[in-house]
Amino acid sequence: xxxxxxxxxxxxxxxxxxxxxxxxxxxxxxxxxxxxxxxxxxxxxxxxxxxxxxxxxxxxxxxxxxxxxxxxxxxxxxxxxxxxxxxxxxxxxxxxxxxxxxxxxxxxxxxxxxxxxxxxxxxxxxxxxxxxxxxxxxxxxxxxxxxxxxxxxxxxxxxxxxxxxxxxxxxxxxxxxxxxxxxxxxxxxxxxxxxxxxxxxxxxxxxxxxxxxxxxxxxxxxxxxxxxxxxxxxxxxxxxxxxxxxxxxxxxxxxxxxxxxxxxxxxxxxxxxxxxxxxxxxxxxxxxxxxxxxxxxxxxxxxx
Amino acid sequence: xxxxxxxxxxxxxxxxxxxxxxxxxxxxxxxxxxxxxxxxxxxxxxxxxxxxxxxxxxxxxxxxxxxxxxxxxxxxxxxxxxxxxxxxxxxxxxxxxxxxxxxxxxxxxxxxxxxxxxxxxxxxxxxxxxxxxxxxxxxxxxxxxxxxxxxxxxxxxxxxxxxxxxxxxxxxxxxxxxxxxxxxxxxxxxxxxxxxxxxxxxxxxxxxxxxxxxxxxxxxxxxxxxxxxxxxxxxxxxxxxxxxxxxxxxxxxxxxxxxxxxxxxxxxxxxxxxxxxxxxxxxxxxxxxxxxxxxxxxxxxxxx
Numbered sequence: 001x002x003x004x005x006x007x008x009x010x011x012x013x014x015x016x017x018x019x020x021x022x023x024x025x026x027x028x029x030x031x032x033x034x035x036x037x038x039x040x041x042x043x044x045x046x047x048x049x050x051x052x053x054x055x056x057x058x059x060x061x062x063x064x065x066x067x068x069x070x071x072x073x074x075x076x077x078x079x080x081x082x083x084x085x086x087x088x089x090x091x092x093x094x095x096x097x098x099x100x101x102x103x104x105x106x107x108x109x110x111x112x113x114x115x116x117x118x119x120x121x122x123x124x125x126x127x128x129x130x131x132x133x134x135x136x137x138x139x140x141x142x143x144x145x146x147x148x149x150x151x152x153x154x155x156x157x158x159x160x161x162x163x164x165x166x167x168x169x170x171x172x173x174x175x176x177x178x179x180x181x182x183x184x185x186x187x188x189x190x191x192x193x194x195x196x197x198x199x200x201x202x203x204x205x206x207x208x209x210x211x212x213x214x215x216x217x218x219x220x221x222x223x224x225x226x227x228x229x230x231x232x233x234x235x236x237x238x239x240x241x242x243x244x245x246x247x248x249x250x251x252x253x254x255x256x257x258x259x260x261x262x263x264x265x266x267x268x269x270x271x272x273x274x275x276x277x278x279x280x281x282x283x284x285x286x287x288x289x290x291x292x293x294x295x296x297x298x299x300x301x302x303x304x
Numbered sequence: 305x306x307x308x309x310x311x312x313x314x315x316x317x318x319x320x321x322x323x324x325x326x327x328x329x330x331x332x333x334x335x336x337x338x339x340x341x342x343x344x345x346x347x348x349x350x351x352x353x354x355x356x357x358x359x360x361x362x363x364x365x366x367x368x369x370x371x372x373x374x375x376x377x378x379x380x381x382x383x384x385x386x387x388x389x390x391x392x393x394x395x396x397x398x399x400x401x402x403x404x405x406x407x408x409x410x411x412x413x414x415x416x417x418x419x420x421x422x423x424x425x426x427x428x429x430x431x432x433x434x435x436x437x438x439x440x441x442x443x444x445x446x447x448x449x450x451x452x453x454x455x456x457x458x459x460x461x462x463x464x465x466x467x468x469x470x471x472x473x474x475x476x477x478x479x480x481x482x483x484x485x486x487x488x489x490x491x492x493x494x495x496x497x498x499x500x501x502x503x504x505x506x507x508x509x510x511x512x513x514x515x516x517x518x519x520x521x522x523x524x525x526x527x528x529x530x531x532x533x534x535x536x537x538x539x540x541x542x543x544x545x546x547x548x549x550x551x552x553x554x555x556x557x558x559x560x561x562x563x564x565x566x567x568x569x570x571x572x573x574x575x576x577x578x579x580x581x582x583x584x585x586x587x588x589x590x591x592x593x594x595x596x597x598x599x600x601x602x603x604x605x606x607x608x
Contacts, residue, residue: 086485087485088485088486181390181391181392182392182530182531182532182533183508184529184530184531185531188531202509204487205506205509205510206509206524208529216604218529218605219605219606219608220510220526220527220529220605220606221608222524222526222606223524225488225512225522225524226486226488227486227488227489227492228486229486258608261608262608264608265608298608299608300520301522301523301524302523302524302526302606302607303606303607304523304525304562304565304566304568304569304602304603
């Protein structure tokens with residue numbers, strides 16, 4: 001089954017303690033769609049300007065991503081610039097230029113409206129809701145979010161969550177959204193807002209997946225041990241894309257917690273590759289054999 | 305096989321956002337020895353004052369802990385007082401009174417000197433080395449340490465590490481000791497100081513066990529999901545005690561990485577129970593059946 005993915009498409013400038021690169025392919029939907037494309041067909045909804053390099057479009061095409069929902073308009077593409085400190089867990093945004101993204105209205109092509117798996121990658125929750133308005137009761141909706149929306153659009157986010165099956169956010173965002181200091185209680189609170197499942201990303205500490213506590217639905221996914229991170233940008237988006245891609249690929253009669261566990265591992269696997277190089281570079285050469293091998297590694301490092 | 309455990313024995317006063325208790329049984333050796341006692345016989349080396357409650361000694365005895373190495377002298381016992389903030393990961397030491405501990409010289413009874421498994425629980429590295437001086441080439445030596453010793457006794461610690469098989473420390477201490485910001489590189493650096501194995505504790509994020517990277521010896525142990533921590537004091541000491549207790553119980557012909565993984569899980573299991581109540585209270589009623597059941601839970605939450 002295909003997955004519908006909406007989010008940002010950006011040109012990034014990223015600086016780390018050792019390197020700096022400009023005009024990189026970036027944005028939540030770019031990472032998520034390419035990640036999902038290793039598992040199933042992805043339909044991309046987003047907007048770019050006239051300056052958007054043809055090579056980036058061709059990369060999407062090489063991954064057989066459906067671009068009917070990609071709007072290309074006059075003006076400049078969304079641009080983001082960030083810098084990672086010596087501790088790669090610490091990032092500073094240097095500049096953001098919304099450009100064409102400022103007036104983005106995500107219109108779904110007719111052919112996308114019945115797509116059963118939907119990933120609302122990180123954009124404003126009002127836009128995420130607007131996308132859902134155009135769909136015909138998708139089977140499973142995953143939403144990603146960030147601290148910005150919790151701060152400036154919490155009501156929109158809470159309205160969206162009533163319509164979401166799985167919310168993805170990081171540990172500090174989960175605490176910020178709920179006011180809880182304990183992640184178990186934070187996840188319980190978020191389930192109270194609507195989503196039956198919550199995935200809390202903890203960066204180098206892996207990821208926690210929460211379902212129904214009365215069914216003991218809890219999963220702790222390790223992080224892959226990496227001595228050198230080259231660029232953490234997009235790791236969370238790759239995680240989300242791989243997760244829904246795996247779910248859509250399997251398309252099981254019943255979406256069980258075991259299926260979600262496998263999807264969390266698949267998302268973690270793609271994310272662990274993506275941070276090995278700048279932008280989406282590592283995913284250009286990644287193969288499904290690489291993914292299967294690392295899934296085995298994830299099993300080896302966490303089983304006893 | 306028995307384990308020899310040396311460390312501090314204290315009377316603690318602990319305050320959390322909801323409770324405060326005084327004159328609790330505490331100290332690194334107390335927690336570690338009681339934890340180890342669920343797996344094998346423990347020999348305790350430590351010092352207490354004339355004020356040390358008889359009930360605490362009786363508790364050690366009820367756990368069949370060998371107390372020939374326990375020195376009881378005139379004066380007051382070591383006292384520690386700490387406070388946990390709303391975020392239970394944040395602790396402030398309110399006061400420390402070394403008292404009889406200030407002049408502690410850990411003398412090993414003759415009957416302890418051949419003990420094959422040794423845990424040097426958290427005390428000054430010079431004392432840890434002095435204990436090793438009195439032993440006859442133990443089979444496996446585990447050492448715990450803390451930020452204080454890295455700051456004020458780093459040379460002593462580095463000298464000790466040449467004689468240690470497994471070092472236990474937390475993530476911030478591993479970074480402090482090595483100057484690395486990445487835990488994989490920090491563990492590699494520590495292995496360069498001597499210990500073949502390194503266990504890095506990450507609190508609510510679980511624990512990482514590192515062995516020989518060329519043999520892909522890496523294990524990520526999850527943390528047990530706890531919505532309510534009552535008192536995190538001693539969790540690391542229980543981890544260390546359970547770990548060496550499990551190793552000594554198994555006493556395998558060859559101490560494999562698989563055996564160490566199992567030991568890390570056993571240590572994590574006991575630690576996860578211990579934080580459910582103040583001081584060592586939870587361990588008073590804990591059974592080996594409880595431990596086995598939770599080991600199964602650890603497997604369930606991390607397997608896919």
